[in-house]
Amino acid sequence: MKEITCNITKPIAVLSENDRGYTKEANFVSWNERDAKLDIREWHPGHTRCGKGVTLTKNEGRRLWEALTGIYSRLGGKEGCE
Numbered sequence: 001m002k003e004i005t006c007n008i009t010k011p012i013a014v015l016s017e018n019d020r021g022y023t024k025e026a027n028f029v030s031w032n033e034r035d036a037k038l039d040i041r042e043w044h045p046g047h048t049r050c051g052k053g054v055t056l057t058k059n060e061g062r063r064l065w066e067a068l069t070g071i072y073s074r075l076g077g078k079e080g081c082e
Helices: 058-075
Strands: 006-017 023-031 037-043 050-056
Touching (some): 037 058
């Protein structure tokens, strides 16, 4: 079985960290030397291993941004989602 390779080409944000040091991150990641895509997943300290996550194309990332912008602008600073 072929080894899966990944390279974080552009870190975006650490979204959270748990008590074991794992971080949930948004990054641009190149999988198997392909074009980098927006990627959200949990990473082991030092980025030596990662958990399951979601990888989005440029269009999917834009649609997610538009949807979240709409949601959070309607909340007007309130906590939670409607």
